[in-house]
Amino acid sequence: MPNKLEIALIQVPLFWEDPERNRELFSRKMESISNKTDIIVLPEMFTTGFTMAPENLDPREGEITVAWMQEKAKEYNAAVVGSIVIFEGGRYFNRLFFVKPDGRAFHYDKRHTFTLAGEDKVYQAGTEKLNVDFRGFKICPLICYDLRFPVWARNSSECDVLIYVANWPTPRIMAWDTLLKARAIENMVYCIGVNRIGQDKTGHDYPGHSAVCDTLGERLAFSQVEEIVVATLNKDHIVETRKKLGFLEDRDAFILK
Known part of the structure; x- marks a missing residue:
């Protein structure tokens, strides 16, 4: 069973509500990954930016992007992870996909829609977490605002890695930095956060700060510029x-309802 995972986080500005240009952008970025990679992580709503007007998009864009993710996962023999806008059953979802190299796509719908931006009025909130077994690691992927809610991320299933994909703006970036470390420490997991950079069409600035923290909250990687973080x-x-510091054994027992 593999003992290590090589991670690549793609931190870039996004083209507003332009899935085709964003897919082309990420295709070029993936071509520049020089080392063997097991997981490629993209930001939240990586084909559109954090839009609250999903009706501006072709309803088929979600299917097109999932097919693109499957193609890239196969091409690079790596899982591809990121969230996109999905139209399904007459409703919109901020849906994360974890796509394996064999084409299998697992999905998670954002549980905590961002009420400050009215996301709860536009996108249907999810109700179930996702845990994916991949190359010897159990991975739980989550989305942006979920980071603020420790109970939802609580390690009750022997998870190894938390992944957060985000559009997290500059004014609250200290919270992002702090909470990534906190989620790593309290759950004794690797915690990965992938944010975008640049300004979106609504005037919000994004400073990056994509990071990888180990089980003690130490940063293994961090960036504030456009680049691929490995x-x-x-x-x-x-x-x-976990063997040396058995903190997880002292967890309080409770059930989410």
């Missing part, structure tokens, strides 16, 4: 830290 996750680090 890091190695080591299963031995998880096992040894």
Whole structure:
């Protein structure tokens, strides 16, 4: 069973409500990844930016992007992870896909829609977490505002890695930095956060700060510029830290309802 995962986080500005240009952008960025990679992580709503007007998009764009993710996952023999706008059953979802190299696509609908921006009025909130087994690691992917809610991220299933994809703006970036470390420490997991950079059409600025934190909250990688951020996750680090510091064994027992 593999003992390490090589992670690539793609931190870039996004073209507003322009899926085709964004797919082309990420295709070019993926071509520049020089080292073997197991997981490629893209930001929240990586084909559109954080739009509250999904009706401006072709309803088929979600299917087109999932097919693109499957193509890239196969091409690079790596999982591709990111959230996009999905239209399904007459409703819109901010839906994250974890696509494996064999084409299997697992999805998670954002549980905590961002009320400050009215996301709760536009997108249907999800109700279930997702845990994906991939190359010897159990991974739980979540979306942006979910980061503020520790109970939802609580490690009750022996998770190894939390992944947050985001459009997290500059005025609240200290919270992003702090909470990524907190989620790593309290759950004794690697915590990965991928944010965009640049300004969107609504005037919000995004400073990046994509990061990888280990089980003790130490940063293994961090960036504030347009680039691909890489890091190695080591299963031995998880096992040894939990064995030495048995904090998870003292968790309170409760059930989410």
